[in-house]
Amino acid sequence: MAAPPSSPPPQQPPPFYELVKGPCGLDKVVLRGARKRSVEVYLYGGQVTSWKNDHGEELLFVSSKAIFKPPKAIRGGVPICFPQFGTHGNLEQHGFARNRLWIIDDNPPPLPLNPAIKAFVDLILKPSDEDLKIWPHSFEFRLRVALGPTGDLSLTSRIRNTNTDGRPFSYTFAYHTYFSVSDISEVRVEGLETMDYLDNLKGKERFTEQGDAIVFESEVDKIYLSAPSKIAIIDHEKKRTFVLTKEGLPDAVVWNPWDKKAKAMQDFGDVEYKHMLCVEPAAVEKPITLKPGEEWKGRLALSAVPSSYCSGQLDPLKVIHG
Numbered sequence: 001m002a003a004p005p006s007s008p009p010p011q012q013p014p015p016f017y018e019l020v021k022g023p024c025g026l027d028k029v030v031l032r033g034a035r036k037r038s039v040e041v042y043l044y045g046g047q048v049t050s051w052k053n054d055h056g057e058e059l060l061f062v063s064s065k066a067i068f069k070p071p072k073a074i075r076g077g078v079p080i081c082f083p084q085f086g087t088h089g090n091l092e093q094h095g096f097a098r099n100r101l102w103i104i105d106d107n108p109p110p111l112p113l114n115p116a117i118k119a120f121v122d123l124i125l126k127p128s129d130e131d132l133k134i135w136p137h138s139f140e141f142r143l144r145v146a147l148g149p150t151g152d153l154s155l156t157s158r159i160r161n162t163n164t165d166g167r168p169f170s171y172t173f174a175y176h177t178y179f180s181v182s183d184i185s186e187v188r189v190e191g192l193e194t195m196d197y198l199d200n201l202k203g204k205e206r207f208t209e210q211g212d213a214i215v216f217e218s219e220v221d222k223i224y225l226s227a228p229s230k231i232a233i234i235d236h237e238k239k240r241t242f243v244l245t246k247e248g249l250p251d252a253v254v255w256n257p258w259d260k261k262a263k264a265m266q267d268f269g270d271v272e273y274k275h276m277l278c279v280e281p282a283a284v285e286k287p288i289t290l291k292p293g294e295e296w297k298g299r300l301a302l303s304a305v306p307s308s309y310c311s312g313q314l315d316p317l318k319v320i321h322g
């Protein structure tokens, strides 16, 4: 008997976003792309906590001890540091945006988007009366998180001064990105060599980076100034390169707490420092100033590509300039 005609292959469901509950009942948005690609964003902090490639492998680091409970910021992913980076001001470390509840913005002002991007979400944060007491400025902070057609993750921030009293405001900012790496001693960062930096471990003193590329053998906490728009993080063991592209964010912070600081952090495993690296596009040295009605835009785009070399044979120009 003749076999029944084969039915057409099932259509792949279109990418979409869904709202689900995470730990402690916190809402999170899940963006799905082709194959096993996905991105997760908590409304708490407007914080991306997961970015998976087409094999479903996690590309961002989140601590196994992360606390998903306000007022503690989630340890990992991409915390948003605003309106202050670090201790560069009088506010709490890294400002308050990372421990506030953002909401989904269903009707954001137009923002050009690659038409191939089907999975994205817009969030918004406005100050509460309590926030206005500690930082007396009215603002609208819009964040678009998008999963691109090739699995790229992009975050676009638009911050608008909505003060009605005519006053400008200034802020510092960072996308405090935690990358997942196989072994920190097998990682190098390219694009920051020869840059000037402020060393947070030496009282923010200014130095110039030496050598070919940045490698890691001990604690590091540096703010590279006027860093290039592309930075590569090369994971030799995984044979994977993260390419980070930044716009509107002149600086780049590089942080790994290493063993002693790791042990001192309540929400971070003792040896997890081996499996993470923060490279954070930022505006720290020169705060951004907005007059009423003005808007600033700062963008981060991340892609993860196979490293086309065995060890140390990478042509930095290929990674940095595509």
Ligand SMILES: O=P(O)(O)OC[C@H]1O[C@H](O)[C@H](O)[C@@H](O)[C@@H]1O
Pocket (backbone or CB within 6 Å): 086, 093, 094, 176, 200, 221, 222, 253, 254, 255, 278
């Ligand atoms: O523990 P957090 O407040 O999240 O800060 C974690 C780290 O963030 C940045 O990378 C700073 O440069 C570091 O000085 C700080 O230790």
